[in-house]
Amino acid sequence: MSLDLALYLVTDSGQCARAGRSLQETVLRAVEGGVRIVQIREKEAGAREFLANVCAVAQVLPAQVPLLVNDRIDVFLAARAAGARVAGVHIGQSEIPAELARQLIGPQAILGLSAATPAALAEAERCGVVDYVGIGPLNTTTTKKNAPPALGLPALQALRQGVRLPAVAIGGIGSGDMAGLRAAGFDGAAVVSAICAAPDPSQAAQALLQAWQHGA
Numbered sequence: 001m002s003l004d005l006a007l008y009l010v011t012d013s014g015q016c017a018r019a020g021r022s023l024q025e026t027v028l029r030a031v032e033g034g035v036r037i038v039q040i041r042e043k044e045a046g047a048r049e050f051l052a053n054v055c056a057v058a059q060v061l062p063a064q065v066p067l068l069v070n071d072r073i074d075v076f077l078a079a080r081a082a083g084a085r086v087a088g089v090h091i092g093q094s095e096i097p098a099e100l101a102r103q104l105i106g107p108q109a110i111l112g113l114s115a116a117t118p119a120a121l122a123e124a125e126r127c128g129v130v131d132y133v134g135i136g137p138l139n140t141t142t143t144k145k146n147a148p149p150a151l152g153l154p155a156l157q158a159l160r161q162g163v164r165l166p167a168v169a170i171g172g173i174g175s176g177d178m179a180g181l182r183a184a185g186f187d188g189a190a191v192v193s194a195i196c197a198a199p200d201p202s203q204a205a206q207a208l209l210q211a212w213q214h215g216a
Helices: 011-020 024-031 046-058 072-083 098-105 119-126 153-161 175-181 200-213
Strands: 007-010 037-040 068-069 088-091 110-114 132-136 169-170 187-190
Touching: 007 024, 007 200, 011 024, 024 037, 024 046, 024 200, 037 046, 046 068, 046 072, 068 072, 072 088, 072 098, 072 153, 072 175, 088 098, 098 110, 098 119, 119 132, 153 169, 153 175, 175 200, 187 200
Parallel strands: 007 037, 007 187, 037 068, 068 088, 088 110, 110 132, 132 169, 169 187
Antiparallel strands: none
């Protein structure tokens, strides 16, 4: 499976609301600016609210931009049953094993996995069902409760070099980090606040993509 992971948006509806925008508007403007893939993450929402947000974004997202659901395979399956165009799920180390997730979502859906240790990355590769891994956090992040300490670029680069799967970095990433991540062998960067909290999500996405492509 070929995925364009260069600029990966992980949403935070709370940040969007505080910036005076709906989740839909934020995602649309971010895609206009160059976001290649979108993951809906709703850590505080119940299943109904989460499902409503996924379906609302799916209605307006361009067909070429994959839409993923964070953690909740039940929400992914419900969205599909409701006719929403959702492409896959992204799970963490505390969710069900990747092999079981693959059985539930089917062979064609995208399956992403967070992994931040050599052992976790080796297992992601060994199981043969993961399409890409997310490695982090690069920097200190406030968007995820109980987030582990920042690893820094040298540690992320070492982890990246230990796995052949496509990989995105995550964790407090801004434009200034993009060139270093690309040079370290990452296939893209996943961002939250850099877009969701930005005054203009389109301009923020453009700046991030420019930094990824040209190092400036």
